[in-house]
Amino acid sequence: xxxxxxKTFLLGIALGAAGGYGVGRWLPSQGAGSAAPATxxxxxxxxxxxxxxxxxxxxxxxxxxxxxxxxxxxxxARQAADRDIGNYAAQMxxxxxxxxxxxxxDSLAYAQRACNxxxxxxxxxxxxxxxxxxxxxxxxxxxxxxxAVARRPDDADLRAELAYAHLRRRDFQAALAEAERAQRxxxxxxxxxxxxxxxxxxxxxxxxxxxAVERLSAVNPGNPRLAELSRSLASDGSxxxxxxxx
Numbered sequence: 001x002x003x004x005x006x007k008t009f010l011l012g013i014a015l016g017a018a019g020g021y022g023v024g025r026w027l028p029s030q031g032a033g034s035a036a037p038a039t040x041x042x043x044x045x046x047x048x049x050x051x052x053x054x055x056x057x058x059x060x061x062x063x064x065x066x067x068x069x070x071x072x073x074x075x076x077a078r079q080a081a082d083r084d085i086g087n088y089a090a091q092m093x094x095x096x097x098x099x100x101x102x103x104x105x106d107s108l109a110y111a112q113r114a115c116n117x118x119x120x121x122x123x124x125x126x127x128x129x130x131x132x133x134x135x136x137x138x139x140x141x142x143x144x145x146x147x148a149v150a151r152r153p154d155d156a157d158l159r160a161e162l163a164y165a166h167l168r169r170r171d172f173q174a175a176l177a178e179a180e181r182a183q184r185x186x187x188x189x190x191x192x193x194x195x196x197x198x199x200x201x202x203x204x205x206x207x208x209x210x211x212a213v214e215r216l217s218a219v220n221p222g223n224p225r226l227a228e229l230s231r232s233l234a235s236d237g238s239x240x241x242x243x244x245x246x
Contacts, residue, residue: 074101081110088117088124095127104134122148126158133165141165156186163195175199176208183212188219197229201236209233 070078074097081087081094091114098107111127118124125148132141145162152158163178176199182192193216200209213229220226 070103071101074098074103078106078110081113085113086117088114088121091117092123092127095131099127099131099134104131107131108135122152122155122158125151126161129165130161133161133168136168138165138169142169154185156182156189156192159185160189160191160195163192163199167195167199170202172199172202176203176205183215187215190216190220190223190225193219194223194225194229197233201232206233206236206240209236 077090077094077097081090084090091110095107095110095114098104098110108128108131111124111131115121115124115128125144129141129145129148132138132144142162142165145158145165148158149155149162159178159182163175163182166172166175166178175195179192179196179199182189183196186192193212197209197212197216200206200212210233213226213233216223216226216229
């Protein structure tokens, strides 16, 4: 988003409705946040033929949003992207603002448009992948995030998001392996440690889960998932003590 990496908008992890991880962690960029309140602006004018010719194939304008209750800053970000559909940064700003507003499908569409403009952008791939995961498009998310990891295998953030997508698919072995790779690259990665702990618990690997929870506590005692993971670990220990299967 402009000169700011998309990953600066990944600020935390929210507990999902089904007890898994969520990724509602994006924030609108400074550009979107400082935009003037938007009124019912007319649809953006069509691009000139020479402008259209410079855009990638299959890159049409998106249908304008119709939610009258859309926050002004979100509407402003969307309208800015629609006015300049060849502007990569504007598409990423809209994707971030829409995600934060809970409009995940719309956010995905703008992230995909950004990726059309800059197929080399890892930030755009990350935006697409986490949106797909949030929408339950888990096979697509694994594929997208796998492409990002293949391009930059030493990026702990990308690997942690891929681990999360595997976790959502209940492929716990793959989630555990990817989370451990991420954690080796960045021992302070809370995201990786959270996925690692949950995947290890699902696989019945209590020692590995316990080590991940203890490491998470050392990295950030205020982590919002720590209490829940600690309870899960204690509950697993209680079941084992009573001889019940985990």
